[in-house]
Amino acid sequence: MLTILFDGIAYGMLLFVLASGLAVTLGLMNFVNLAHGSFAMAGGYITVVLVNWLGFPFFASLPLAFAASAVIGFIFERTLYVHVYRKPHLDQVLFTIGLVFMSVAALDYVMGSSQVFVQVPDYLQGQFNFFGVGIGRYRLLIIVICGLLTIALQFILAGTRFGSRLRAAVDDSRVARGLGINVNRIFAFTFAFGSGLAGLGGALGVEILGLDPTFPLKFMIYFLIVVTVGGTSSITGPFLASLLLGISDVAGKYYVPTLGSFVIYTIMIVVLIWRPQGLFSRASSR
Amino acid sequence: MIPPRPTILAATEWLSARARWHPLEFVFWIVAFAAIWLMPERHLILTEIAWLALFALSLDLILGYAGIISLGHAAFFGFGGYIAALLAKYEIVNEPVLALLIAGVGAMALGFVTSFLVLRGSDLTRLMVTLGVALLLRELANRYGWLTGGADGLQGAIIQPLFGTFRFDMFGHTGYAYSVTVLFILFLIARRLVNSPFGLSLMSVKGNPLRSSAIGISVDARLVAIYTIAAGYAGIAGALLAQTTAFASLEMFSFDRSADLLLVLIIGGAGYLYGGMIGAIIFKVMQDYLSALTPQYWPFWIGLVLVVIVLVGRDRITTWTTPFRRLAARLDWRAARRAAAASNEGQKP
Numbered sequence: 001m002l003t004i005l006f007d008g009i010a011y012g013m014l015l016f017v018l019a020s021g022l023a024v025t026l027g028l029m030n031f032v033n034l035a036h037g038s039f040a041m042a043g044g045y046i047t048v049v050l051v052n053w054l055g056f057p058f059f060a061s062l063p064l065a066f067a068a069s070a071v072i073g074f075i076f077e078r079t080l081y082v083h084v085y086r087k088p089h090l091d092q093v094l095f096t097i098g099l100v101f102m103s104v105a106a107l108d109y110v111m112g113s114s115q116v117f118v119q120v121p122d123y124l125q126g127q128f129n130f131f132g133v134g135i136g137r138y139r140l141l142i143i144v145i146c147g148l149l150t151i152a153l154q155f156i157l158a159g160t161r162f163g164s165r166l167r168a169a170v171d172d173s174r175v176a177r178g179l180g181i182n183v184n185r186i187f188a189f190t191f192a193f194g195s196g197l198a199g200l201g202g203a204l205g206v207e208i209l210g211l212d213p214t215f216p217l218k219f220m221i222y223f224l225i226v227v228t229v230g231g232t233s234s235i236t237g238p239f240l241a242s243l244l245l246g247i248s249d250v251a252g253k254y255y256v257p258t259l260g261s262f263v264i265y266t267i268m269i270v271v272l273i274w275r276p277q278g279l280f281s282r283a284s285s286r
Numbered sequence: 287m288i289p290p291r292p293t294i295l296a297a298t299e300w301l302s303a304r305a306r307w308h309p310l311e312f313v314f315w316i317v318a319f320a321a322i323w324l325m326p327e328r329h330l331i332l333t334e335i336a337w338l339a340l341f342a343l344s345l346d347l348i349l350g351y352a353g354i355i356s357l358g359h360a361a362f363f364g365f366g367g368y369i370a371a372l373l374a375k376y377e378i379v380n381e382p383v384l385a386l387l388i389a390g391v392g393a394m395a396l397g398f399v400t401s402f403l404v405l406r407g408s409d410l411t412r413l414m415v416t417l418g419v420a421l422l423l424r425e426l427a428n429r430y431g432w433l434t435g436g437a438d439g440l441q442g443a444i445i446q447p448l449f450g451t452f453r454f455d456m457f458g459h460t461g462y463a464y465s466v467t468v469l470f471i472l473f474l475i476a477r478r479l480v481n482s483p484f485g486l487s488l489m490s491v492k493g494n495p496l497r498s499s500a501i502g503i504s505v506d507a508r509l510v511a512i513y514t515i516a517a518g519y520a521g522i523a524g525a526l527l528a529q530t531t532a533f534a535s536l537e538m539f540s541f542d543r544s545a546d547l548l549l550v551l552i553i554g555g556a557g558y559l560y561g562g563m564i565g566a567i568i569f570k571v572m573q574d575y576l577s578a579l580t581p582q583y584w585p586f587w588i589g590l591v592l593v594v595i596v597l598v599g600r601d602r603i604t605t606w607t608t609p610f611r612r613l614a615a616r617l618d619w620r621a622a623r624r625a626a627a628a629s630n631e632g633q634k635p
Contacts (some may be wrong), residue, residue: 017388019332026410027536032409059329064429080593080597083597084596084597085597089409089410089413090349090355090409090598091431091596093355093357093413093548094360094548094549094592094595094596095592095593095597097545097548097589097592098588098589098590098591098592098593098596099593100589101585101586101589101592102586102593103582103589104585104586104587104589105584105585105586105589107585108582108583109586110584113582118449148426170371194512217542220541221418221421224413224414224417225414228410228411228414246447250314261421261425262422262425262426262429265421265422265425266422268414268418269403269419269422272403272415272418273403273406273416
């Protein structure tokens with residue numbers, strides 16, 4: 001029972017790191033980015049290549065996955081995404097679906113279509129018993145890393161100058177521009193950072209979620225659920241939403257396996273109908 | 287009696303000109319039906335084009351005319367397909383046309399129920415809800431494997447001969463004649479629909495929901511109605527696929543299918559009825575050609591086309607039709623005659 005809760009929390013934390021970049025993109029620019037999972041997949045494959053092929057230690061590959069995904073995100077943002085910000089939602093959807101299809105087929109071509117695994121160091125494998133609760137070492141690591149990241153994110157957003165500029169740009173980009181805040185640069189940086197986080201999440205998630213070229217399609221709906229259910233006005237909303245999603249998904253698959261993902265989709269639709277602006281957001285955000 | 291004012295006359299003239307048949311439309315349908323006899327070796331791909339065109343027409347009704355973005359239109363497609371396949375497999379309804387109608391009505395019922403979900407919220411909410419409905423149905427079809435065959439698909443359906451006489455053959459001859467006839471009939475209904483006051487009110491809802499409700503259009507009721515109708519169209523398209531291939535699979539519900547459909551409609555151009563058909567022809571020919579080159583990596587090319595279309599601009603993409611439209615305008619001798627008459631009218635005191 002508690003083990004399931006623990007696994008659910010780990011899963012939820014992982015989802016949060018994967019989706020937090022998307023929360024900012026959607027909230028800041030009102031941009032529907034369905035291709036967010038592609039950046040996560042990029043991070044995952046970079047880790048696989050580094051660890052399995054080049055023999056990097058697992059921990060050294062994580063920052064590299066973050067950096068590489070951030071760079072990829074930055075390049076895409078500057079060259080392609082900037083042209084699509086001002087277009088209607090339909091165009092954004094088409095554009096990002098196109099990117100997803102391209103990334104899926106391209107990775108299929110380069111890496112093959114089968115699922116890949118990463119060699120996790122021995123001391124991270126297995127479980128240990130903690131007052132009768134079976135705790136997976138790797139999952140504990142995920143909780144620790146993601147927890148630290150969440151605290152750091154919260155600090156950056158709430159405590160730094162960059163964070164206050166970002167929040168100003170989220171609330172009203174026109175006034176923010178008027179105050180001399182370079183919204184475009186902030187956005188480029190945030191996009192790169194969000195892609196980097198997605199890449200890191202992808203790298204951490206190889207062991208738990210599995211990685212194959214259809215990753216962006218499989219998890220797109222999960223990211224969107226986190227963001228739409230959590231709302232985009234704060235970082236705590238998506239955080240709580242991803243914990244909820246992680247726990248209910250793990251518990252649902254354990255207790256009522258016949259229903260599968262049925263529970264998740266139903267909950268999502270109900271929440272969206274009940275509160276279209278998200279469960280944890282202020283009523284008049286947009 | 288008050289004489290009709292010139293603006294009303296002009297508006298009536300404009301409206302009836304919209305609804306009038308263009309000569310090229312006759313050419314289009316004559317070619318489509320002539321293909322039954324002229325291109326017998328191509329009937330399999332032509333059948334695919336026919337149901338894809340119907341499916342795209344259905345999306346056009348809600349996207350092009352009512353402005354609802356849907357990422358889960360495959361829900362109705364798959365639902366209709368499974369109904370048709372199940373009816374055939376358990377020999378409940380042996381007449382394909384009747385089964386097709388039942389599939390359409392079933393999909394309409396589903397569309398009516400789910401239409402209330404898309405009334406609220408922004409584009410993003412609609413995207414998520416439509417996508418969620420399609421995923422739910424797929425999950426259901428997967429779970430109830432005793433009925434639907436699960437991941438293996440629904441096999442063993444035998445489609446009885448059409449009207450008890452025309453047998454579905456493996457070369458798709460009957461299939462194509464059947465599909466193109468269904469497409470034509472449903473096209474006629476859709477054409478009547480979008481040119482009716484109902485269709486015009488839909489376009490005003492798309493343009494500005496707030497103002498439309500201010501001039502007395504009940505926005506929600508219109509959206510429910512068109513969503514239901516479009517769902518029925520999609521269901522019939524799915525049923526056509528199921529009947530012509532005697533097979534239904536989970537893939538009918540897939541996200542890829544909804545996404546491909548958006549591409550089909552965007553290539554052809556949304557907001558006019560031929561957009562979906564032209565898009566379907568281009569898409570299938572492209573798919574036939576490209577997947578012969580690299581069968582596995584065909585999604586890459588879809589993605590590339592989508593990205594390029596958006597970056598170039600959707601409006602600019604459809605300008606490739608401008609020379610054809612100009613040609614079409616010149617071909618339409620009746621319109622030219624009317625224009626001449628109108629200018630004469632204007633010169634009179």
